[in-house]
Amino acid sequence: MSRYVMVADLNRCVGCQTCTAACKHANATPPGVQWRRVLDVESGEYPDVRRTFLPVGCMHCASPPCMDVCPSTATRRRDDGLVTIDYDLCIGCGYCMVACPYQARFKVASLAGAYGDARMPHEEARAHPERLNVAQKCTFCIDRIDAGLAAGLVPGEDAEATPACVNACIADALTFGDIENPDSRVSRLLRDNESFRMHEELGTDPGVYYLWAPVS
Amino acid sequence: MNVVPKPQAYWDTRAAGNFALGGAGSGLIAFAGVAASLGIAAHAATLAGATLVAAGLVLVWLEIGRPARFLNVFRNPRTSWMSREAWAAVLLLPLAAAGAAGSAPATIAAALVAVVFLYSQARILESARGIPAWRQAATVPLVVVAGATEGCALFVILSAIGVVASGPWPAAGYAAVATVLVARCVAWRSWMVRLETHAPGGSSAVMKRFEPAFLAGGHVLPAVVAGVAWFVPSISDDLLVLAGLLVVLSGWALKLRLVVSAGHTQGFALAHAPARGGGLAGPGARPGWNPASGGDRPAPERIEQPEADNAIVRRERT
Numbered sequence: 001m002s003r004y005v006m007v008a009d010l011n012r013c014v015g016c017q018t019c020t021a022a023c024k025h026a027n028a029t030p031p032g033v034q035w036r037r038v039l040d041v042e043s044g045e046y047p048d049v050r051r052t053f054l055p056v057g058c059m060h061c062a063s064p065p066c067m068d069v070c071p072s073t074a075t076r077r078r079d080d081g082l083v084t085i086d087y088d089l090c091i092g093c094g095y096c097m098v099a100c101p102y103q104a105r106f107k108v109a110s111l112a113g114a115y116g117d118a119r120m121p122h123e124e125a126r127a128h129p130e131r132l133n134v135a136q137k138c139t140f141c142i143d144r145i146d147a148g149l150a151a152g153l154v155p156g157e158d159a160e161a162t163p164a165c166v167n168a169c170i171a172d173a174l175t176f177g178d179i180e181n182p183d184s185r186v187s188r189l190l191r192d193n194e195s196f197r198m199h200e201e202l203g204t205d206p207g208v209y210y211l212w213a214p215v216s
Numbered sequence: 217m218n219v220v221p222k223p224q225a226y227w228d229t230r231a232a233g234n235f236a237l238g239g240a241g242s243g244l245i246a247f248a249g250v251a252a253s254l255g256i257a258a259h260a261a262t263l264a265g266a267t268l269v270a271a272g273l274v275l276v277w278l279e280i281g282r283p284a285r286f287l288n289v290f291r292n293p294r295t296s297w298m299s300r301e302a303w304a305a306v307l308l309l310p311l312a313a314a315g316a317a318g319s320a321p322a323t324i325a326a327a328l329v330a331v332v333f334l335y336s337q338a339r340i341l342e343s344a345r346g347i348p349a350w351r352q353a354a355t356v357p358l359v360v361v362a363g364a365t366e367g368c369a370l371f372v373i374l375s376a377i378g379v380v381a382s383g384p385w386p387a388a389g390y391a392a393v394a395t396v397l398v399a400r401c402v403a404w405r406s407w408m409v410r411l412e413t414h415a416p417g418g419s420s421a422v423m424k425r426f427e428p429a430f431l432a433g434g435h436v437l438p439a440v441v442a443g444v445a446w447f448v449p450s451i452s453d454d455l456l457v458l459a460g461l462l463v464v465l466s467g468w469a470l471k472l473r474l475v476v477s478a479g480h481t482q483g484f485a486l487a488h489a490p491a492r493g494g495g496l497a498g499p500g501a502r503p504g505w506n507p508a509s510g511g512d513r514p515a516p517e518r519i520e521q522p523e524a525d526n527a528i529v530r531r532e533r534t
Contacts, residue, residue, distance in 0.1 A: 009490075011490045011492055039484055040219075041484065041501060043489055043498070043500075043503070044498065044499070044501070050492070052489050052490060052501075054484065065343075065345040065346065067295075068295045068343070069296050069297070069298065069340075069344065070292060071288070071290075071291065071292050071296040072291050072292065073288075073292045089285075089288055090282065090288075091282050091285045092280050092282045093279075093280045093298065094227055094279075094280075095298050095344070097224075098224055098226050098227060098344040099344045100346045101481075101482040102346075102482070103484075107281055109281070133282050134281055196487035198484065198485060198486075199482060199485065202345055202482075204345070212497055213491045
């Protein structure tokens with residue numbers, strides 16, 4: 001059984017937001033919605049201060065709180081670990097949004113584009129009315145994964161079967177793959193580096209790992 | 217992008233209205249059931265309670281993004297407390313209607329379902345793992361007791377204006393009001409203690425500002441007014457209406473604060489700061505959380521990085 005996860009090397013991320021832009025390009029998310037984003041975290045006290053760039057999005061949890069609370073069963077979890085939303089079932093109640101500790105879900109009430117109601121041609125061509133007034137979030141580019149698998153490709157190894165943000169990362173900070181495969185790149189990275197997962201104490205079993213130092 | 221917890225923007229006053237009206241309505245039906253079991257006719261109370269519950273559900277229907285799909289809310293009673301609340305409402309409203317039409321057994325059955333409905337509302341908040349102020353176990357008794365308190369106060373009001381027969385009133389009524397007021401006060405304090413250590417500083421700050429008015433206006437003042445009513449029977453009905461209104465309105469203010477203002481998100485956290493450039497990993501950070509709640513994590517043991525190229529660069533610069 002596969003479980004697809006993402007590894008973000010905090011030592012490498014430079015906060016360039018290329019992944020954010022790649023995600024918006026790949027998924028045509030509307031203004032104000034960023035399924036993938038990079039936070040700028042300042043910590044410590046002067047003079048010992050630090051600045052960390054933290055890529056966040058849906059963590060594709062193994063125990064997703066959003067799925068448990070969803071009254072419509074629109075949110076589900078596939079056997080390969082991907083948490084999905086059925087836009088045709090979702091009633092847009094927002095319960096999943098308050099249940100997600102990662103602020104990864106969005107709901108928009110308008111199809112307005114970057115310049116208002118008069119959408120530009122490319123916005124018109126890639127509008128997603130099915131996402132209007134329902135929950136939406138990062139899918140790990142599920143369409144790319146499924147199409148890649150159908151073509152015999154390996155997610156995380158072959159770019160065509162890998163999330164757009166990972167492909168776009170200029171610093172090789174983002175890695176995607178099957179954590180159940182000990183030979184996958186994500187498995188090797190997690191063996192060779194110290195890592196943590198955000199808000200792990202909440203019992204969500206998130207699928208995004210952050211590398212913070214090599215194993216000493 | 218702000219990394220600190222901030223008030224959730226997903227549920228607004230319409231959702232808070234469902235918790236306020238639904239809580240008070242189900243509490244009122246529960247007390248109507250108690251009255252019915254004692255042989256006191258409480259048809260109007262049952263009807264009023266059902267009306268409040270229905271009004272709350274209409275409010276939340278107005279909030280959902282796809283109102284035409286509202287029937288999908290019933291699809292997941294296996295794990296979702298929102299589905300369970302909806303199913304409880306489906307049972308509650310016809311039973312309450314039958315009770316309002318004069319059936320005492322239906323009123324008692326409606327009261328039992330009303331308790332389930334109220335408990336479901338409490339669990340809806342407690343199951344929202346993204347909002348630390350809500351996910352406390354203490355949220356469940358707070359919301360349940362608050363609903364019962366508001367229902368009791370509404371029953372007192374209906375009795376005082378003569379819509380509902382008073383029965384063993386006033387002694388039993390005064391005892392019930394005193395009991396629910398003390399219970400709400402205890403539930404509130406228990407919840408506040410948990411809030412201090414298990415929620416972002418913003419949540420507890422909001423509720424600390426709210427607490428003096430809530431305790432004084434929603435507990436002390438109604439108790440004083442009810443006490444005066446006890447000793448001055450000639451104006452006791454008017455005073456009891458006033459005391460009841462204070463209790464109900466303070467309870468609704470609590471729901472509004474709880475849902476709209478104090479529902480801060482979890483925020484983001486680093487368990488460790490990475491070993492960027494300088495070659496040393498650093499302590500983690502949880503911005504927006506009080507130190508007492510774990511906001512300042514102890515610094516982990518610093519890990520020496522292998523001699524890196526940047527060390528050479530530093531030497532060259534010096």
